[in-house]
Amino acid sequence: MNFTAGFIAVDWGTTNRRAYRLGADGRHGAEFEDDQGVLSIAAGEFPAAVAIIRERLGDLPMILAGMVGSNRGWVEAPYVPCPAGFGELASALRWAEPGRAAIVPGLSLLSEDRADVMRGEEVQLLGAVAAGSIPKDGLACHPGTHNKWVVLREGRIASFRTVMTGELFNDLKRGGILADWLGREVEVGDAFRAGVRQGLRGGAMGADLFSVRARILLGRARAEDASSFTSGLLIGADVHAGLADGDGPVTVIGRPELTRLYAAAIAEAGRTACEVDGEAAFLAGIVEIARRIS
Amino acid sequence: MNFTAGFIAVDWGTTNRRAYRLGADGRHGAEFEDDQGVLSIAAGEFPAAVAIIRERLGDLPMILAGMVGSNRGWVEAPYVPCPAGFGELASALRWAEPGRAAIVPGLSLLSEDRADVMRGEEVQLLGAVAAGSIPKDGLACHPGTHNKWVVLREGRIASFRTVMTGELFNDLKRGGILADWLGREVEVGDAFRAGVRQGLRGGAMGADLFSVRARILLGRARAEDASSFTSGLLIGADVHAGLADGDGPVTVIGRPELTRLYAAAIAEAGRTACEVDGEAAFLAGIVEIARRIS
Numbered sequence: 001m002n003f004t005a006g007f008i009a010v011d012w013g014t015t016n017r018r019a020y021r022l023g024a025d026g027r028h029g030a031e032f033e034d035d036q037g038v039l040s041i042a043a044g045e046f047p048a049a050v051a052i053i054r055e056r057l058g059d060l061p062m063i064l065a066g067m068v069g070s071n072r073g074w075v076e077a078p079y080v081p082c083p084a085g086f087g088e089l090a091s092a093l094r095w096a097e098p099g100r101a102a103i104v105p106g107l108s109l110l111s112e113d114r115a116d117v118m119r120g121e122e123v124q125l126l127g128a129v130a131a132g133s134i135p136k137d138g139l140a141c142h143p144g145t146h147n148k149w150v151v152l153r154e155g156r157i158a159s160f161r162t163v164m165t166g167e168l169f170n171d172l173k174r175g176g177i178l179a180d181w182l183g184r185e186v187e188v189g190d191a192f193r194a195g196v197r198q199g200l201r202g203g204a205m206g207a208d209l210f211s212v213r214a215r216i217l218l219g220r221a222r223a224e225d226a227s228s229f230t231s232g233l234l235i236g237a238d239v240h241a242g243l244a245d246g247d248g249p250v251t252v253i254g255r256p257e258l259t260r261l262y263a264a265a266i267a268e269a270g271r272t273a274c275e276v277d278g279e280a281a282f283l284a285g286i287v288e289i290a291r292r293i294s
Numbered sequence: 295m296n297f298t299a300g301f302i303a304v305d306w307g308t309t310n311r312r313a314y315r316l317g318a319d320g321r322h323g324a325e326f327e328d329d330q331g332v333l334s335i336a337a338g339e340f341p342a343a344v345a346i347i348r349e350r351l352g353d354l355p356m357i358l359a360g361m362v363g364s365n366r367g368w369v370e371a372p373y374v375p376c377p378a379g380f381g382e383l384a385s386a387l388r389w390a391e392p393g394r395a396a397i398v399p400g401l402s403l404l405s406e407d408r409a410d411v412m413r414g415e416e417v418q419l420l421g422a423v424a425a426g427s428i429p430k431d432g433l434a435c436h437p438g439t440h441n442k443w444v445v446l447r448e449g450r451i452a453s454f455r456t457v458m459t460g461e462l463f464n465d466l467k468r469g470g471i472l473a474d475w476l477g478r479e480v481e482v483g484d485a486f487r488a489g490v491r492q493g494l495r496g497g498a499m500g501a502d503l504f505s506v507r508a509r510i511l512l513g514r515a516r517a518e519d520a521s522s523f524t525s526g527l528l529i530g531a532d533v534h535a536g537l538a539d540g541d542g543p544v545t546v547i548g549r550p551e552l553t554r555l556y557a558a559a560i561a562e563a564g565r566t567a568c569e570v571d572g573e574a575a576f577l578a579g580i581v582e583i584a585r586r587i588s
Binding site for chain 1: 461464496501
C-alpha cells in the first residue's frame with residue numbers, strides 16, 4: 001500500500017462511523033462523522049458506503065477498524081488472540097480491496113473460564129501507547145456501550161474484560177420501572193458518587209437497581225437524581241470488577257463525556273485515573289499500522 | 295363487610311388481573327383472568343373496570359390486592375412498614391367503596407442502608423403460612439418480574455429484598471446484543487445449570503452477560519443454549535444474593551413455570567427448595583383477611 005499521497009482512516013462502529021484523511025506525515029486533514037454504522041448498511045451495500053467516503057475525502061487507500069470487520073461488516077477479519085500488539089494486528093490485516101483497503105482485526109481472549117472479544121478499541125489502546133500517552137504496562141479502560149478493561153504488558157494487550165455497562169443503562173432507559181426517571185443527563189455530583197459507592201460494594205445488580213425505585217417511592221431519594229445515581233451504580237459495579245485486574249494508576253481512554261464519569265468513579269474507589277482522548281489515540285494507532293505495512 | 299353471600303377476590307397486577315368468586319366458606323367458585331392490568335387502565339376508568347368484574351362474577355363485595363393499590367391504581371393504599379402480618383394488613387385496608395371494596399396495602403422496608411417495597415406478594419406469602427403450606431419461620435422467595443426474598447418470623451414478614459431479575463431478562467430480550475438469542479423457551483438443563491453456577495459466583499453481571507455473546511462468537515457455546523444459560527445466569531446471581539438472607543430450606547412460591555427455575559437454582563447452590571402454588575396461597579390469604587374484617 002502506498003501512503004505517499006495520503007490515505008483514509010475509518011473508525012466504523014455499530015451505530016456511527018468517523019473517517020479521516022491523513023497525510024503522508026500522519027497529520028490530520030479533512031474528516032467527517034455520520035450515523036452510517038455497520039447496522040445501518042445492508043449486506044452487499046458496503047462497496048457503495050465505502051465509495052461515499054472516498055467521494056468526500058479523496059480516492060485514496062484506506063485502513064478501517066471496528067465492527068466493519070465483524071460478521072455483520074464489509075469483510076470479516078477473524079479475531080487475533082491475546083496477547084497481541086501492532087505486530088499481530090498488522091500481520092493479520094484482512095484486505096477488502098487488494099492493496100487498497102485493509103481491515104484491522106479485533107482481538108479475542110479464550111481461557112478455561114473466560115471468553116471475550118473486542119473490535120476497534122485495540123487500535124485506540126495501542127495507539128495511545130505508541131503516542132506515549134499511556135504507560136506500556138498497567139491497567140486501562142475504554143468506556144462505551146461495552147466497556148473494556150485492558151491489561152497492558154510491554155506495550156501489548158495481555159488480556160481484557162468486557163462489561164456491558166452502557167448497554168444495560170440503555171436497556172433501562174428504553175423500558176421498565178426506571179425508564180421514566182432516566183431521561184435526565186448524568187452529572188458527576190453527589191447522586192452519581194453515592195451510586196458509585198453502592199456499586200463498588202459489588203452487591204446484586206438486580207437488587208441495587210430496584211432500590212432506586214423504592215428509595216424514590218419511600219421519600220429517601222429525589223426522582224431528579226435517579227439518572228445520575230443509576231449511572232453511578234452501574235459504573236461503580238463495573239469499576240469494582242475492573243480494578244481487580246491490576247494495581248496502580250488507571251488510564252481511561254475514549255470519548256471525554258464518558259471518560260470523565262469513569263475517572264470520577266475510579267477516584268471514588270481510591271485509585272488514580274488519567275483521561276486520554278480516544279480520537280487522537282485512534283489516529284496514532286492507524287498511522288502506526290500504516291507505517292508497518294508501507 | 296358481609297361475606298355470607300360470598301365475595302370477590304382480585305389479584306390485580308401491572309399487566310394482568312385474576313378475579314375469583316369465593317363462597318362464604320372460602321371455597322372457590324367462578325373465576326377469570328384477563329390482560330386488564332393496572333397499566334392498561336386510564337386514571338378515572340377503574341370504576342368501569344371494577345363493574346366488569348362484578349358483571350362477570352356477581353354484584354358482591356370485593357377484596358383487591360396488588361398494584362391496584364399503587365399510585366397508578368384505583369385508590370392508593372399506603373405501604374405498611376415491616377415487620378407485618380395479617381393484623382397489620384387488615385387494619386390498614388383502604389376502602390375504595392365504603393364497606394364494599396377493600397384494597398390490601400403493600401409492605402415497605404426502610405433502614406439506614408436499605409429501601410424496598412412489595413405489593414401483592416405479601417398476600418400469597420402470609421396466605422401460604424395461614425394454609426400451613428410454608429413454615430412460620432424461614433426464608434421464602436417469590437419469583438416474578440421483581441423477585442422477592444422474604445424472611446418470615448413467627449408467621450409475619452420480618453424483612454424482604456427485591457431483585458428485578460425478570461425485568462432484566464425482559465430488557466435483554468427487547469433489544470441489544472443478546473436479544474436475537476433469547477427468544478427460545480428456557481429449559482432446566484445443562485445450559486441453565488451452567489449459567490446458575492456462574493451467577494452464583496456473584497461476579498459482575500455486565501461482564502457475565504457479555505461473555506454469553508463472546509462464547510458463542512468464539513465457538514465455546516451454542517446459540518440455541520443462550521436463552522437457558524442467560525436465564526440461569528440472572529437467576530443464579532439473584533439466588534446468590536437472596537440465600538445470604540437466611541439458612542435452612544427455602545420455600546419458592548408463585549407461578550409453577552417460574553418456581554421450578556428458582557427451585558433448580560437453589561438446589562444447584564446446595565440448598566433445599568420447596569415449591570408452593572401461588573394461586574392457592576393468594577386465595578388462602580384473601581380468605582384470612584376477609585375473616586378478620588367480617
